[in-house]
Amino acid sequence: MRTRPMWRTLVLLLTLAMIVAACDSGESVDVEDSDTTTTAPPGSDTTSPGATETTTEQTTPEDDEMVLIAAQGAEPDRLDPHLTSAYASFQVLENVYDTLVQPGPDLQMEPALAESWEISDDNLTWTFTLRDGVTFHNGRDFTAEDVVYSYNRIMDPDVAAANAFRFASIEEVVAVDDRTVEINLSRPTPNLLVNIGAFKGMAIVPQEIVDDGSIDSAPVGTGPFRFVSQSPDQGIVLEANPDYWRADEGLPHLDGIRFVQIPDATVKLTNLQTGEVHWIDGVPPQDLESLEGDSDVVIQRVPGGDYHYFALNQAREPFDNPDVRRAIAMAIDRDVITEAAQFGAATPNQTAIPASNFWATDYAPFTPGDTEGAAALLEEAGVSDLTIEFMVSSEFPETVTQAQVIASQLAEIGVTVEISDVDFGTWLDRQGQGDFDAFMLSWVGNIDPDDFYYAQHHTDGTFNFQGYSNPEVDALLDDARVETDQDARKALYDEAARLIVDDASYTFLYNPENVQAWSPQVEGYEVRGDNAIRFVDTQLAG
C-alpha cells in the first residue's frame, strides 16, 4: 500500500497546465518588442522634420476617435506592391501608395503624382510633369528618379514583378529633370495610362526600402496614410500622413485605419452589425435581402467590371469543335445560375464587359436554357454520352455552386458533369498543364479590354489555357492594341468580342455587383467600379 501526499500530484498536474500558460505569457511579451511584429523602423521618421512621433508603442491610433476599422475577407500575403498580386494586399496599399495617374470615379484616368502629360506626334513618347512638393512617408522628397527606379524595378526580369507584362511596350524610362519623366515606347500604346495607373501594382516606391528589405514588412509610400504596424491580432495599422500632397484640402480626414482580417463572410457581417468594425469588403449575397431596411448597416451595390466564366479545353475532343462548345453555352440558363450563386446581386451577361462600361459590346446570341437547340447541335456534331469534368475550387465557393447548377442544367441534354473541387494550387497547376476538360473562374479588376482579351483569347496570350486560336481574333486584338483612336479601337474590340462569344472560347456567365457595407457613422465613402478601396475622403461621425 502506498500513500503519497496529494499536493505533490496536484502540483505536477498544475505544472503541466502552466507550461502552457507560461509559454503563452512569455511569447506575448516577446511579440511586443521583438521583430516578429513588423513595425515601421523607428529611424524612418528622423529625416522628416515635420513628422509626428513614430507610433512604435503598442498604443495604436485606436485610442483616438477617428480611426476606421476595416474588415477584409482575406489576409494580405505581402506588402510589396510590385510583387504581390493579392487583392487583400491592394486594399491596404491603395491607401499607402500612389501611381502617376489613377482611375477616377468614372474609371477614366486622372492625374495623381503626375500633374499633366503630353504625347508625341508619333505616339511613341509620353512626357509626364510631376507634382511638386510631394514627400514619402519617411520625409524624403519624391522626384523623377523615383519613377525611373520604380518602373525599372517592375520591368527587371530578376525582380519578376507580377505586372511586368503591362510594361511590355515600354522601351525606356528617363528622368529629364526632377519634375519630368519621359516614357519611350516600342509601339503606340493607347492604354498606357491604364497600364501604369490602373491600380497600385505599379506604385512609385522609394529605393531605400527595397535596398534595406523593409518593403514587404513596412511599406513607405506617398499616399494619404502611412504604415504603422502589422500583427496577427491587431491586423494592419495605418495612420494619417500629415504631409499628404492633398493635405491643404484637409485630407485625409481620418486619423488612421486598422485593417483586420475576418475570413468568414457571415462573421464579418456580424462584426459590422455589432459595431466591432466600421466597414466590410463584401456582403454574402444571400444576406442582402434581409439587410434591406437595417438602419445599422449601409450597403452600396455598384455594377462591377469582374466577370464569371467557364472555358472548355480546346486541345481535347470533342471540345475542339466550336459547335460542341456552342451547344453547351446554349443549354445553360444564366438567369438561374446567377440567381443561385449570387442571389440576384449580379447581371447575367453573354459577353465579358458589363453594359455600363464604355467598352461593353451589346451581344446576346443565345436563348437562355435553349436545351432543344443545344441537343440538336450536339447531335449534328455526332456527340453523345458526353461527360465533362468541371474543375472548380472551394477557394471560390461560388464556382462550386455554379458547377452544380450547370451540372443540373446540362443533364437535360444528356451531358454528364463530374465536378472536381480541388484546392486552388492544384487548380492552377492543372490549368497550366492543360489537364482539364473545363474550368470555371472569375476575372477581376478590368479597366481596359487589352488587360484581358489579349491574355485570354489571343493565340499567344499568357492566360489562353483553353487553347483558343482564331486568326481573325488575333488580328483584331493586335490592331486594337495600337489603335489610338478610341472609337475605332472600340469597334475592333466589339468585333473580336462577338467572335469570342460565337466560338465560345469562354462562356461568359455574369458580372457580379461590387457590394460593400459600412456603419452609418462612415461618411464620404463610395464603392468604386474597380473595387479599389480608397479611404482618403472618408470621415467617421461621432
Add this chain to the structure above:
Amino acid sequence: MTEAAPERSLDAGEPPVEHRSRLRTTYETIRQNRLAVIGAFFLLVLAVVAVFADLIAPYTINEVNIADRLAAPSLDYLFGTDDLGRDVFSRVIIASRVSLQVGFISVGLAVAIGVPIGLVAGYYGKLTDSILMRAMDVLFSFPAILLAIAILAALGSGITNAMIAIGIVYTPIFARITRGSVLSVKESVFVRAARSLGASDARIIRTHILPNVLAPIIVQTSLSLAFAILAEAALSFLGLGVQPPAPAWGRMLNDAQGFLGSAPWMAIFPGLAILLTVMAFNFLGDGLRDALDPQQRSVIESRGVSK
C-alpha cells in the same frame, strides 16, 4: 509515447467484494450492454437506410430547384432545403453511405497495415522494432488531421483518397497496440515451448501470438470506426472528400456555414447525423471492450484525428 510506462489496466469492471457490489456490477453491466445494444441497433438501421437510401429518399438529391431554396423544415421537406433548393433529408440519408463506406474501408486499411507492423516489431524486437516503431513515431507526432490533409493534397481530393489518407493516419495506433500486446505474450510459456519445439516464426506468430492479441485489436477497430467517421466529416468539411454534388455530411456542414443565420437547418441535421452515428459506434465499442478487453487506453490515442 509512453512505452516506458507499463501498460496499466484502467479496468472499471473488477467487482469489489463488498455487500452492495454485486447489485452495482450487475447494474453497470446491464447499462453498458444496453447502450451497446442501442448502438448496434442504430447502426443496423443506418446500414439498412444506406442500402435502400434511393428508395427511402423522397426527392432526387442533385436536382437544383431555386424556387424552393432555403425552405424551413415542413411536411414537404422534413429537414428543410439547402441553398440550391435540394431536400436536406434526402441528402442526409444518401450521405450515410459515404460515411459508413469511408469508415469501414479506411479502418480496414489501417488494420491491414498496422497489425502486421506491430506483430513483426513486437515479435522480432531489437533493430526491426526500433526502425518500425520510429517510423510510426514520425507519423504519430504529426497533428493527425494535418497529415490527412497533406496526404489528400498530394493524392488529390475524392472518396478513395480520403480513405487512404485516414487509413494511413490510423496505422500507427494499430501498430502500437498490437506491438504492446505481442510484447506481453511473447515470453509466455506456450510461445517459448513452441519455439523450443522448432516452430517457425511465421507459425508462432500465426498460431500463438495473433489469437492472443486479437481482443484489443477488435476493440480498437470498433472505436476507430467512430473516429474515422469524424475524420471523414472533417475532411469533407474542408472540401477534400466526396466531390459535389454528391452529398456528404461534412460537406453539407461546410455549405451551411454561409446560411447559418438564415437557414440553420442546413447545419443542424447533417451534424446530428454525424453525432448519432459516431455515438452508436462508441457505444458498441465500449460494450465490446467491456466484454473482450478491459484496457481502455485505446480511445485517447485515436481521438486526435478528428481535430
Add this chain to the structure above:
Amino acid sequence: MTGFVIRRIGQMAIALFGVSIVVFALIHFVPGDPVRIALGTRFDPEIYEALRERAGLNDPILIQYGNWLLAAIQGDLGVSFRSGQPVTGIVLQRLPATMTLAGAALVIALAVSLPLGILSAIRSGSKLDYLATTASQVGVSVPDFWAGIMYILVFSLTLSWLPPSGYTQLSNDPLGWLSHLVLPAFTVGLISGSILFRFVRSAVLEALNQDYVRTARAKGLSQMRVIRDHVLPNAWIPIVTVVGLQLGFLLGGVVVVELIFAWPGLGRLALLAVEDRDFTVLQGTVLYIAFIFLLINLIVDIIYGWLDPRIRYD
C-alpha cells in the same frame, strides 16, 4: 533516469528528422507550387520561370532539402514563399494564440472532468453518474467543428452574447481577449473534458477496488479520508498520462476549430501553408507542433516515473 532522458531526446531528434522528410516529400508530391499560386491569374510564363529560379525551386529536390536541412540545423528555418518573412518569426507570432487556446481548453477540461469524474466514480450508478456519463458520450462523439458552428449559431447569431470569431491579445484588451476565447475554448475544452472524464472515472473506480482501499475502509476510516489518502493518489498516475496526451493533441490538433473561429494559431497557419504550397512555413509549423508534442510526452513520462517509483526507465 538521465540515460533515459538522453535516449528519449535522441529518439525525439530522429522523429523530428523523419517528420521533416515526410513534410518535404508530401509537399513536393502536391501539385502546384508557391510561385504559380502567388501569380494567380496574372500568369506570365517568363515571370513564372524567373521566380521559380530565384526561389530555388528548379534545383534538384535533394539539393533543396539539403539546403533547407543545413540551415535548419543552424536554427534558420528560411523565409516564407508567400510573404517573404522569416519562418521563425511567423511561427512564434502564432504560438501565443495556440497556447492560449490549448491552455484555456485544458483548464475547462480539467475543471469539468476532475470533480465530475471523481464524483461519478464514488457514486457509481447514481443519477449523477448516469447523467455525466451520458453527457461524456455525447462529448466524445460530437464533431468539434459542428459543435463550434452550433455555439456560433446560439451564442453569437441568436443571443449576440459573444463575438463569433477573431482574436485579441490579452495585453491590449483583456475583456476582448476573454470574449473571443470563450467559444473556441469551450468547443475544444468540453470535448477534451469528456475524454478526460471517462479516464478519471475509470481510474478512480479502479483505485476504489484495490485491496488497500478495502483494508482502509475495513479499518473504519471515513469515506472522505479513504478517498483523499488512498484512492486519489493512485488514480492520479493514469490521469496525468491522459492529460499530457490531450495537451499534445490540443496544441497541434485543433486545425478545423481554429479555422472556424478565425483563430490565428499554428493549425490554421499550417493549413494555409498547405494551400499556398508554402513549404518553408509548413515545415516550420509542423516541426514546432511535433516538437512540443514530443516534449510534452517526454515530460509526462518523467512525471509518471516520479509519481510511481516502481517504474524503471530502461
